[in-house]
Amino acid sequence: MTAKKLGLKQRYAHMTRGLDWETTYQPMDKVFPYDTFEGIKIRDWSQWEDPFRLTMDAYWKFQAEKERKLYAVLDAFAQNNGQTNLSDGRYVNVVKLFLTGISPEEYQAHRGFAFAGRHLRGVGPRVAAQMQSLDELRHVQTQIHTISHYNKYFDGIGEFPHMHDRVWYLSVPKSFFDDARTAGPFEYMIAIGFAFEYLLTNLLFVPFMSGAAYNGDMSTVTFGFSAQSDESRHMTLGIEVIKFLLEQHPDNLPIVQKWVDKWFWRGHRMLGLVAMMMDYMLPKKVMSWKEAWDIYFTEAGGSLFQDLARYGLKVPKYADVATAEAEHISHQNWAVFYQYTHAAAFHTWMPDKEHLDWLSEKYPNTFDKYYRPRWEMWAQMEKDGKRFYNMALPQLCNTCQIPMAYTEPGDPTTIAFRESRFNGDTYHFCSDGCKDIFDGEPEKFAQSWLPVHQIFQGACGGPTVPDVLNWYRLNNGADNLDYVGSPDEKLWNQWMAGAVKAAG
Amino acid sequence: MTVQIKTLDYEPKRHTFGHIARRFGDKPASRYQEATLDVQATANFHYKPLYEPEFWQYDQNKTAVKMADWYKPLDPRQYYYATYNIARANMNQAVERSFAFVEERGLLDKLAAAARANLQRGLLPLRHLHWGANMNMTEICQRGYGTAVTAPCIFSSGDHLGMAQIVSRIGLALDGQTGASLDAAKAVWMTDPAWQGVRKLIEDTFVERDWFQLYVAQTLAVNGVIFDLAYKLSDAAWADGATTVAMLTEFMSDWRAEESRWSDSVIKTVAAESPDNKALTSRWAKHWIDRAVEAAKPLSAALLGDNGAAAEAAGEATRARAATLGLTL
Numbered sequence: 001m002t003a004k005k006l007g008l009k010q011r012y013a014h015m016t017r018g019l020d021w022e023t024t025y026q027p028m029d030k031v032f033p034y035d036t037f038e039g040i041k042i043r044d045w046s047q048w049e050d051p052f053r054l055t056m057d058a059y060w061k062f063q064a065e066k067e068r069k070l071y072a073v074l075d076a077f078a079q080n081n082g083q084t085n086l087s088d089g090r091y092v093n094v095v096k097l098f099l100t101g102i103s104p105e106e107y108q109a110h111r112g113f114a115f116a117g118r119h120l121r122g123v124g125p126r127v128a129a130q131m132q133s134l135d136e137l138r139h140v141q142t143q144i145h146t147i148s149h150y151n152k153y154f155d156g157i158g159e160f161p162h163m164h165d166r167v168w169y170l171s172v173p174k175s176f177f178d179d180a181r182t183a184g185p186f187e188y189m190i191a192i193g194f195a196f197e198y199l200l201t202n203l204l205f206v207p208f209m210s211g212a213a214y215n216g217d218m219s220t221v222t223f224g225f226s227a228q229s230d231e232s233r234h235m236t237l238g239i240e241v242i243k244f245l246l247e248q249h250p251d252n253l254p255i256v257q258k259w260v261d262k263w264f265w266r267g268h269r270m271l272g273l274v275a276m277m278m279d280y281m282l283p284k285k286v287m288s289w290k291e292a293w294d295i296y297f298t299e300a301g302g303s304l305f306q307d308l309a310r311y312g313l314k315v316p317k318y319a320d321v322a323t324a325e326a327e328h329i330s331h332q333n334w335a336v337f338y339q340y341t342h343a344a345a346f347h348t349w350m351p352d353k354e355h356l357d358w359l360s361e362k363y364p365n366t367f368d369k370y371y372r373p374r375w376e377m378w379a380q381m382e383k384d385g386k387r388f389y390n391m392a393l394p395q396l397c398n399t400c401q402i403p404m405a406y407t408e409p410g411d412p413t414t415i416a417f418r419e420s421r422f423n424g425d426t427y428h429f430c431s432d433g434c435k436d437i438f439d440g441e442p443e444k445f446a447q448s449w450l451p452v453h454q455i456f457q458g459a460c461g462g463p464t465v466p467d468v469l470n471w472y473r474l475n476n477g478a479d480n481l482d483y484v485g486s487p488d489e490k491l492w493n494q495w496m497a498g499a500v501k502a503a504g
Numbered sequence: 505m506t507v508q509i510k511t512l513d514y515e516p517k518r519h520t521f522g523h524i525a526r527r528f529g530d531k532p533a534s535r536y537q538e539a540t541l542d543v544q545a546t547a548n549f550h551y552k553p554l555y556e557p558e559f560w561q562y563d564q565n566k567t568a569v570k571m572a573d574w575y576k577p578l579d580p581r582q583y584y585y586a587t588y589n590i591a592r593a594n595m596n597q598a599v600e601r602s603f604a605f606v607e608e609r610g611l612l613d614k615l616a617a618a619a620r621a622n623l624q625r626g627l628l629p630l631r632h633l634h635w636g637a638n639m640n641m642t643e644i645c646q647r648g649y650g651t652a653v654t655a656p657c658i659f660s661s662g663d664h665l666g667m668a669q670i671v672s673r674i675g676l677a678l679d680g681q682t683g684a685s686l687d688a689a690k691a692v693w694m695t696d697p698a699w700q701g702v703r704k705l706i707e708d709t710f711v712e713r714d715w716f717q718l719y720v721a722q723t724l725a726v727n728g729v730i731f732d733l734a735y736k737l738s739d740a741a742w743a744d745g746a747t748t749v750a751m752l753t754e755f756m757s758d759w760r761a762e763e764s765r766w767s768d769s770v771i772k773t774v775a776a777e778s779p780d781n782k783a784l785t786s787r788w789a790k791h792w793i794d795r796a797v798e799a800a801k802p803l804s805a806a807l808l809g810d811n812g813a814a815a816e817a818a819g820e821a822t823r824a825r826a827a828t829l830g831l832t833l
Binding site for chain 2 (some may be wrong): 004005006011014015018019020021023024025026030031033034037055056057059060061063064065067068070071075081083084104107111112114115117118119127130133134135138139140141142144145148151152153154155157158160162163166171174175178180181182184276281303372374410444445447449454470473482495500501502503
């Protein structure tokens with residue numbers, strides 16, 4: 001043989017893209033029917049740079065090793081009743097939010113990347129997307145196994161798939177992923193691969209895992225460490241996708257910009273749940289939402305968009321509004337859940353003095369002025385036996401599906417309302433960002449399954465709150481309402497008082 | 505005497521998730537069950553797909569077969585991500601040992617020219633067929649209904665990519681790591697008349713819209729006829745290389761025995777659901793097995809000089825297998 005031995009890069013190319021062929025017995029457009037309608041133009045798929053070079057043998061080896069370690073920790077956690085080492089029983093509500101709101105989206109990502117892994121015409125991205133599909137299946141399955149032990153002791157966890165398809169606030173993450181899953185393969189890759197996994201992952205995945213680390217949740221944080229190398233692969237795929245699309249054809253820029261604007265805003269709205277978790281639900285706090293936003297979006301995102309500026313891509317529309325909202329969003333969301341605690345599958349509480357002072361310190365511009373007085377008033381009402389519940393069903397934003405409780409940019413005492421007309425109906429929005437998204441695809445967003453509308457239409461078990469809770473399979477008096485007085489609190493206090501009998 | 509560590513008893517309130525308890529009662533569930541059952545969303549979807557507005561993204565109508573419960577066709581291997589990867593990592597250790605053994609002893613270099621030529625023509629193009637199978641299993645994963653069936657499909661798609669890569673490594677071992685054999689194998693795949701039936705068959709499966717029909721076509725017909733012909737019935741073609749090939753493709757034999765336990769059981773369960781399902785799956789099985797046999801005949805004739813007899817034999821074995829699954833061909 002005189003031919004030259006292959007380098008690693010060419011060897012990997014043979015192991016992946018060399019497998020593919022141009023079909024001749026069936027037209028390529030029939031084999032790949034979905035990758036043209038979005039208007040994205042690809043001149044040459046072979047210019048795709050593989051973001052990582054992982055053959056299946058190496059994949060199995062690394063992943064199996066990680067799984068062996070992870071499950072050893074999960075077993076030890078269960079055997080040693082690690083749930084009793086948490087910072088406080090309140091912390092479990094973070095786990096509830098995660099399993100009901102995030103894990104089902106890992107599943108959606110698994111199926112979505114299978115879609116991209118079959119239907120992108122280029123073989124390089126297809127292989128990478130398939131591996132991500134496997135990874136996302138890993139994440140949902142390991143999260144279920146991680147949280148399974150908590151479910152044995154705490155309420156609000158046991159009906160996570162049923163609730164995910166029905167409960168009002170879970171339609172926020174569900175509609176987000178339904179939106180991505182029902183888009184074409186390129187939009188999916190920008191929505192989930194780039195916006196979600198690259199731009200926003202440090203504001204979603206990382207806060208949950210850091211919160212677990214700070215609060216004695218060894219089980220979840222071990223999952224987090226184990227998933228870290230998966231996440232960094234996903235990030236490199238996300239950034240490669242956007243660069244590839246922008247390099248392939250100048251006509252792609254406006255399409256990609258529109259998707260980046262859309263998915264940034266949708267992501268920002270969904271992250272409001274994380275903001276609330278960080279500022280209100282962690283007994284031991286990692287950092288404030290505002291601090292996280294400054295570091296991970298303003299700084300890190302800023303340099304990312306500087307890097308992408310050479311392709312003509314601009315910082316997402318309304319990024320400035322989102323940054324201004326970082327002063328408010330966690331407080332406004334917690335206020336919503338506090339008022340509707342009877343209809344939520346996790347517990348709420350009013351912050352104590354130490355917590356209020358922490359919020360005052362972290363939000364010097366807004367907390368004392370707009371939110372602390374409200375919390376103090378509600379705490380006083382609780383003391384007086386007049387705990388405030390909002391029994392009216394809220395109006396929902398037609399795009400993000402969050403109750404219309406957000407305020408006007410620059411005016412935190414006025415609720416923002418926007419609306420559009422489409423086919424003779426009026427649609428309502430919480431913000432310019434959500435209105436723009438609707439106006440860009442009204443046929444799609446007019447279909448939204450809005451939980452409150454559905455309740456009024458009689459599609460959710462009946463007309464009363466107990467009817468609806470029953471339909472949610474939400475165990476009234478256990479899953480919902482305040483932490484204080486809940487079965488969770490009672491059990492936690494028993495454990496802390498040492499009221500546990502010896503086994504056997 | 506036994507050693508007894510004293511522990512505290514934290515009495516659980518419940519033993520598993522509600523959806524599992526409704527199926528089996530509130531008792532400790534297996535990790536397979538908790539990772540699989542009812543995990544896919546089933547109701548209250550928000551938007552119709554832009555690419556296929558006639559369906560929801562998860563929609564039971566994407567196949568003509570009907571199941572009262574798509575969590576009936578379970579995986580007898582009880583694979584979830586961890587157990588799947590650990591099983592494959594273990595299988596792959598054997599692959600590494602075999603390649604090291606074969607390379608150390610130069611077993612492929614010592615092959616007679618005829619055996620080398622047959623490997624080049626008959627074995628290496630299989631990497632493309634595995635890639636086609638990977639596309640199909642990925643398609644079933646994305647388009648199918650219910651995690652019980654769809655999750656093992658992405659495992660299978662990873663398996664086919666892995667096997668395509670093992671075949672590629674055999675090529676690289678044959679050509680001194682230059683890749684020349686792989687380029688040649690692609691040309692065979694694209695133009696050699698012996699392979700065109702197989703290539704047409706797999707390309708036709710790419711456009712099959714009914715995902716369960718695709719499942720039958722891939723796991724029963726393509727795996728049963730073409731892959732079994734190649735990996736089980738073609739020893740004579742590899743001549744003095746037969747033992748070496750058997751070592752290097754041990755993964756494929758183990759995989760086939762293992763995956764068919766799952767894929768057969770799924771088909772059996774779906775066919776047993778109703779007379780309609782039985783009629784449909786039987787018709788699909790007959791159609792695709794017949795096609796696979798016709799496609800495989802020129803290949804078996806070219807490699808084995810048997811006028812297609814091995815292809816017929818693979819077809820007969822697959823028809824017999826289908827009959828044990830309750831199908832009437």
